[in-house]
Amino acid sequence: MDMRTRLSLTLSIFIPAVCAIIAVAGSCARKDTNTVSRVAEDVRSITDAHTRVVWVQDTKELTDVFALGNELRLMGYDTDDGEGERVILPGPASFAKPMITRRGDRIIFSDLEQGNIHIVDWDGSNRREVAEGIALAVWIDPDNGTEWIYVGRERSDERGNPYESVIRMPIDDPGREEQVWSRTLTGVDNFQLSADGTRAAGLFPWPECGVLDLENRRINRYGRGCWTSYSPDNSYLFWYFDGSHRNVLIVNERTEERWEVNVNNAPAMKGHEVYHPRWSNHPSFIT
Numbered sequence: 001m002d003m004r005t006r007l008s009l010t011l012s013i014f015i016p017a018v019c020a021i022i023a024v025a026g027s028c029a030r031k032d033t034n035t036v037s038r039v040a041e042d043v044r045s046i047t048d049a050h051t052r053v054v055w056v057q058d059t060k061e062l063t064d065v066f067a068l069g070n071e072l073r074l075m076g077y078d079t080d081d082g083e084g085e086r087v088i089l090p091g092p093a094s095f096a097k098p099m100i101t102r103r104g105d106r107i108i109f110s111d112l113e114q115g116n117i118h119i120v121d122w123d124g125s126n127r128r129e130v131a132e133g134i135a136l137a138v139w140i141d142p143d144n145g146t147e148w149i150y151v152g153r154e155r156s157d158e159r160g161n162p163y164e165s166v167i168r169m170p171i172d173d174p175g176r177e178e179q180v181w182s183r184t185l186t187g188v189d190n191f192q193l194s195a196d197g198t199r200a201a202g203l204f205p206w207p208e209c210g211v212l213d214l215e216n217r218r219i220n221r222y223g224r225g226c227w228t229s230y231s232p233d234n235s236y237l238f239w240y241f242d243g244s245h246r247n248v249l250i251v252n253e254r255t256e257e258r259w260e261v262n263v264n265n266a267p268a269m270k271g272h273e274v275y276h277p278r279w280s281n282h283p284s285f286i287t
Contacts, residue, residue: 036084043079047285052122053077054098054107059091065275070094070113076122088124097188101147101171102140102281108149108171110134117151119171131174136166136191137200147171150193150200152186162187162205181212184219190278192230199253201230201238209240211253222251229279229286237283245273 043051053076058064060071074089088107089095098109101119108130110117117135120127133151140147149171152163162185169177180200187203194200200212209228210221223240231237236253246264251257263274279286 036082039084040079040082047079047282051079052100052104053287054088054100056095056098056109067096068112074098074107074109074120076107078122088122089120089127097135099135099138100281101138103147104281106171108135108138117149130171131169131177133167134163134188136186136188136202137193138171139168139193139197141197142195149174150180150191152188152191156185156205158185158205160187160203160206162203166191180214183217184208187228189227189276190229192228192232192279194230194236195232195234199230199236201228203228211238220253223249225249227275227277229277231283232279232281233283235283241274241277245275246271248277 055075056067056072057075058069058071059073064071071092072095073087073091073093074095075085076088077085094111094113096110096112098107100107105122107120107122108117109120110133112134115134116132117130118127119130130149131151133153134155135149136152137150138147139150147170148168150166150168152165153167154164156162156164164185165182166180166186167177168180169175185205187206189203191200191202198213198215200214202210202212203226204210204212204219204221206226207224208221209223209225210219211230212219222238225240225242226245227241229239237250238253239248239250241247242249242260246262248261248263250259250261263269263277264271277286
C-alpha cells in the first residue's frame with residue numbers, strides 16, 4: 001500500500017498511536033482486567049508495536065476543550081503495562097500540549113498559568129522545569145541521538161496568541177538555546193518537524209499555513225486554514241485543515257501533488273467538526 005492510500009485510510013478512521021498529543025475527555029472509568037487486556041490487543045493489532053499515548057483530561061466542568069485552564073490532569077496509556085488508562089499527574093493544574101519524547105520514556109508539557117515547560121518520567125516521577133515559554137515540538141537528531149525541544153517565546157496579543165520567536169534546546173541541556181525562527185509570528189497548533197529536522201510545519205501565523213525550510217531560512221506557504229501537521233519521516237508530507245474542520249488538505253512537498261481527505265466521516269465522529277489532530281512519531285498513525 002503506498003503512502004497516499006495508507007495515509008487516507010489512517011486519517012479517516014483516526015487510529016491512536018505512539019505519540020498522541022492533546023485530547024480532552026471525561027472522568028476515569030473503573031478498570032476491568034478483561035477490558036484492559038482487550039483494548040491493548042486492539043491497539044497492538046493496529047500499531048503492531050508497544051504503544052504509548054498521552055493526553056489531558058478536564059477534572060471539573062468538562063468544558064476546557066482547548067486545555068487552556070488549570071483544572072486538568074495528565075493521563076497516559078501503555079499497551080504493555082496492564083494498567084489501562086491511568087493518571088500520570090493528578091493536578092488539578094495546567095498541562096497544556098503534552099508530548100511524548102522521541103524515545104518514549106518521558107513527557108513534555110506546558111504550564112500556561114506559570115508560562116513554563118516541564119518534563120516528567122512516564123511513571124510520573126522526576127518532574128522538573130525545563131524552560132520558560134510553551135513547548136511546540138520534540139525532535140531527536142538522527143545523527144547523534146540528542147533529544148531537542150522547540151519552544152515558543154514572547155507571546156503576542158494577535159488573534160490566536162501566536163509567539164514572536166521559536167527557539168530550541170537539548171532537553172537535557174536546556175541552557176544551550178538556539179534561535180530557530182523569528183521572521184514571522186508562529187502559531188501553537190501545530191508546529192512539527194520532519195525526521196531530518198530540515199522542515200517544520202506550522203501557522204506563520206494563523207491562518208497562514210506553511211512549512212519552514214530551516215536550511216534556507218524561508219517559508220513555503222500552501223494555503224489558509226489551521227491545525228497544521230508534518231509527517232514525522234522524511235516523506236515531506238504536510239497537511240492543514242480546511243475552514244470547516246472536516247477535511248485535511250495534504251501537500252507532498254517533493255512532487256507538489258495535493259489531495260484532500262475527509263476526517264469526520266468515521267462512525268465515532270458523526271459528521272462533527274474535528275479538533276486537536278496530530279501526527280504521531282510514526283507516519284502511518286495520527287490521533
